Amino acid sequence: MSRLFLAPMEGLADYVLRDVLTSTGAFDGCVSEFVRITGSLLPARVYERDCPEIMAGGFTPGGTPMVIQLLGSDPDWLARNASFAATLSPHGIDLNFGCPAKVVNRHGGGAMLLATPDVLHRIVAAVRAAVPAGIPVTAKMRLGVSDTSLAVACATALADGGAEALVVHARTRDHGYRPPAHWEWIAHIAAAVKVPVIANGEVWTVADWARCRAISGCADVMIGRGAVSDPFLTQRIRGTMADTPTPDEWPLVVQHIAMYLKKLQDRVDCLHEHGRVKLWLSYLKRTWPQAAELHAAIRHLQGAPDVLNAMKAPPHGYRAPE
Template sequence: MFVALAPMEGVVDAIMRDLLTSVGGIDQCTTEFVRVTDREIPDHVFHKYCPELLSGGKTPSGVPVYVQLLGGKPEWLAVNALRAYELGAPGIDLNFGCPAKTVNRHDGGATLLKNPHRLFDVVFAVRQAVPPECPVTAKVRLGFADKTLAIEIAQAVDQAEASRLTIHARTRAEGYQPPAHWEYIGLMREAVQVPVVANGDIWNAKDYDLCVRASGCPDVALGRPLIAFPDLARVLKAHLFNEPYTPLHWSDIQDRLLIPFLDRCSRGRHSGFALNRGKQWLRQLARQYSSAQSVFERAKRVNSLEDFRQILLANSTDQLS
């Protein structure tokens, strides 16, 4: 079973990758997308998005971090993919799934799903540019406005010799609204040779079982569910292999992850950045932990990072008393 931490723009940065991979169960990470236009990306930009390049392309826990590129120009994606590899990227991921209107208007992300031959051109150009030992992976959706091109999308990536294909179980038009159509992942998987990874609405072990049954994919990429449930990867692996595992308690999440996250986000930045990121994560954690919901209700209106930290620390003390 392979579990990837799915990239999430504005959420899964190097700090988040470090903390989540420290929990265990995650086999691979991917950066937030690096936008490619018609020029070479400076090295410092790659290092901004993927500081792990300076330490072997892995998180401190040893989990590889692929650099994700987004754009519509095969030749420039190829040039920049090679440079990312030269800087130490253990793999290159290509974003054909971003549903953001601004990104799509500028010929990036899910807009390429309208023309599967463009997916082939991009993946093939990047595959030819980097050495054979460098994995080239792709992330797609079921289609743009509808699912009529789902099979062609998967086949285009496969024929371009991608190393792995992650499929989000919705179209661009469906965004992130439930339900996830895992059965379409199964149809796409059956039409290709490339290994397929399922993505979309796998929040717990029951969801995982339903997804595997519908898609035939034991390998998954987890985005929002891992943010809300930081040891979900370990829970799923223990479930699959029938091994004992006790999930982390809220006190563990708060003390080992959330408070250190605040501290690290505040280094060298305005305190408002750390405050907003802390609230953002706490709100997601409230989906899984009832204690997080009560803390969020007390903390959501505070305007001071120190006040926010004190609420967390007070809650931690309450749980110990």
């Protein structure tokens, strides 16, 4: 059976949403939002804030193992920080070579490093040497910066540097998140390296998952925005829910939204939690028309209690558990 992983999604899948999306137990693992490494050794409180799973043995509340993702471009500082992060009970250290954000790329990080396979090799080798052998070091990459000419070279550099597995997002940096995902390139990469390759990109449905596996040749798949748009997608893939979303599932979706809102309220450092709910609804609209109605109803609301009251009104009809 395919292993399924929840992708890191900067600015979207913080630990609260990771908690909610992994609460079904249908994911085999998840990756944190990236922790940015510059020229300093980050203290434990940074990881406790962004990756609080480390305070529970590296597991989400639902029991899904979590991997810490680091982003940076300096091999030495990444190695020093990875060495420390490895003491905090993660289930692995992942290195980000796929972020397309301009603010990250402007400083030579994320997907921009795909222009220099030799630097990729140095970074992974330094991190692998700094992290105890029992803790996996993995890497997430795209197909390149503006084209795919260095895709295989980058993947080979990462694997030869010591990455124990690669996640390949089947688009270049310049592609951003525009469809399609070029899953055939994942097959080229998987044929060129001797480490496991996990396919990623444009998996929104069970049919997408099946086609991604068939074209990429990869058994394992990492799912990002597809899981945000349909929080039951992994259960559908595993055959425990209907293959296709139905209107009758909307009350269950509302329960998940309410759970998310309440967990955000419990988070002492979270501001504007109603805005986070609106962001999630903007993805849920892709799957359920009712999400568009709820989004419209709360669009101008500015507080979590008002949002929760709107969720209790017809046709949503959320009722808190007794």
